[in-house]
Amino acid sequence: MDVSSMQATATAKREPLLSIKGLKTHFATRAGVVKAVDGVDIELGRGEILGLVGESGSGKSITGFSILGLIDPPGRIVDGSIDYDGFDLVSMGEEARRQLRGNDIAMIFQDPSMTLNPVLRIDTQLIETVQAHAEVSTAEARQRARDALVQVGIPSPDERLKAYPYELSGGMRQRIAIAIALINKPKLIIADEPTTALDVSIQGQIIYEVKQLCRKTGTALIWITHDLAVVAGLADRISVMYAGRIVETGITADVIERPLHPYTQGLIDSVPSHATRGRRLHQIKGMTPSLLNLPQGCAFRERCERATPECLVAPEPTLLPGGKSVRCWNPAL
């Protein structure tokens, strides 16, 4: 079945590219059910850049893997829908999903020293990505591989093609991973903290280049990170995740300047800036709750300064003007 011809008929112009509703991904472990993702809603337009922010264990990476259908047992998508360009990714068959992966939706991983196969040459790893989705000759695929390396700004690409991953630096490897993600011209890229493992100087470069590439090619991007500062200059919109749920969504500038949710507020206050110079940085009190044993009601309740008795009931997302949404009984309006 040809994916591209199907999507042409299936999509209307103004439809969002990706629409996730009530996604729940749970892991059945010996100790109990871990609700890694527990009711996530995301909407993403074509070419839009979304920053998905949350601390480790908030479920942001699992959300990314759920979109790609890469959740392995004991994990399972137990509820919700993921609509991508007219396709229901949750109920879709594995082979159809494979054809989308790496072709329509690509992913960049966190640690570039782990994502490239250590025993395969770079050219093999690029060429196989092309040939998994298109019947092209190896020579043609190699040409595309070379072009992709040039596109992400890798010097002397012919030499790099013949190299093994261990011969390259971390930044170079991540560029190659990005080239692999871009090589089939996907409509959506999910980037899972792709700069966390890199030197700070290279981080900035990579963020800048990825943004340029997405803008140029019209590729939508979900940038997963624990660092609000990273997405501040990158994303069109920001979604903040806490304990498996999205607690706040809005235009980047709105979220950073006028956070509604107390957790977002806490995150912003803990980032050093000129305004906080010389003062003690804010710290969110308490610790991240265990996903096995979440507090009743709002998961942030026990750490929240604004908590009221009604927080014992979990709040639903409240839609506000300007495309904002917040999951809180006492938002800072």
Next chain:
Amino acid sequence: MPVFIINRLFQAFGVILVMSVLVFVGLYLIGDPTSMLVSPEATEIERQALRKALGLDQSIWVQYLTFLGNAAQGDFGRSFLTGQPALQLIIERMPATVELVIVAMTFSVLVGVPLGILAGLRPKAPSSKAIMTGSILGFSLPNFWIGLMLIMLFAVYLGVLPASARGETVSVGPVALSILTIDGWQHLALPALTLGLAKAALMIRVTRAATREVLPMDYIKFARAKGLRPSRILNVHLLKNILIPIITVAGLEFGQAIAFAVVTESVFSWPGMGKLLIDSIITLDRPVVVAYLIMMVFFLVILNLVVDILYMAIDPSAREKVRD
């Protein structure tokens, strides 16, 4: 890289020297071989003459140095029993053993690796549990026991395969091979299966462990995220990575299998050097035992070296480590 090999060769030489001392001194303490060689009625003077003829009247150190000097020239002395050079006896028997071991190891890899991958891919499936339980049997049961059961089944009960000796051989140059005749294969089948089953069990466990280690790796998940077909992920991304431990273990097990052929050859009266060793130990034919052990030490040390070099050839990052 050459520096590394030279280094290792020196180490290997040291190990061989140490082992030669241990083997020689150890075996020197065995009972007097002359008692096995002369008739019980022989006089003490006849015994003395024999000891002198065999060089046994000298001090242990003189005997060792003489032995070492001769051994360096490939002379391990003559068998007390047949009077033939010990090394020649062993070399004559070597093709039978090597042939048996190669067939057994090939079998073990061909059977063990696919089953191990299967068990590693779905560790909780009943089929995987059956494979793993079977492999426990395969490597924990003594080799002679497996041979015995195979003989009972195929030779005694079904009567389809011969239980002992080597079959018809064809000479290829100086080497007699039985894998070129049907009769040869029939005789080879049970001993090779006996030796191969135990090694297959080990290959299953190594392959499974390697598979389980590689599967959760990010690069496998990344390969899936690239939309590669499952067959490609399995045959290239997984297999190329688990090949490293598999080749290492298979190489080292080759040496173990040659040693374990001692047992298999005894069960099946296979005329290899293992059978020769057991016979020589029982008859106190010291030069043959010493020659066998020195040859084995030499072989195992070289094998270890070859495996290390091979390892470097398949693991690109190991090359880097050595270069630094």
Next chain:
Amino acid sequence: MSTPTTVSPTTTVEETPFRRFVVQFTENRLAMAGLILMILLAIPAFGAPWIAPQNPYDIGALDILDSQMPPGSVAEVSGITHWLGTDSQARDVLSAVLYGMRTSLLVAFLSVTVSLLIGTTVGLCAAYFGGWLDALLMRIVDIQLSFPAILVALVMLSVLGQGLDKVIIALIIVQWAYFARTVRGTALVERNREYILAARCLSLGWRRIIARHLLPNCLPPLIVIATIDLANAIALEATLSFLGVGVPVTQPSLGMLIANGFEFMLSGQYWISFFPGIALALAIVGINLVGDHLRDILNPRNAL
């Protein structure tokens, strides 16, 4: 995968590591079967002199007329029913198996215990003191382990000669190195932990640190290899005795019984070798089932 365990609030039993271990162990049916098998074999083996129908090594009680009888025959001379038949010297195979099992288990148990003690001491000393002592000891271990166990044992026995004690010594020489290497590996990890550093800062004596801190942490892997090694020792002893360089004729183990019956097997008198063979296999498999599951439980890498 087990279902999530929910602890009901009425349970007052405290969850200790040992209790959790017992629960996890009994959960596995295969391992329990192995344990029961071990017990069922060990009891009659060590009770052989009292429960065996016949003392197979009392030459006076044997009559050559009763030799090579198939299983289930009734002896003409003694009137005993030979459930597993008799061998070429008219010995009751069942009795011989029981006595043989006793010898096999005894040799294995003694050799594993002694090699465990030697190997643990060597491993702990190497890990704690480090330096040249560690380098020397581990060099010896490496060299020994690079040679096949069967060859080392064969050479030892050809040097020492035959005898029960000699077999035990040969097995100890083969096995101690495994224990030494495992213990050193575990102890080395533990030695660099902060609490050991703290204990050393308190200038506690090295004996106390080794015995109270290092040793307990090495116990789980030791239990696993000791169990599996018990099966290996039984198998190796049987192999050596089968090859004719192991136990003496007066105290035959299972391996020697199998060797004795081997020549009769091809003529169809399978029982002389077969039943000792089955007993041997059951003992080895039983121990391995237990050991394999112990490894799953006690290996922290496998813990969820």
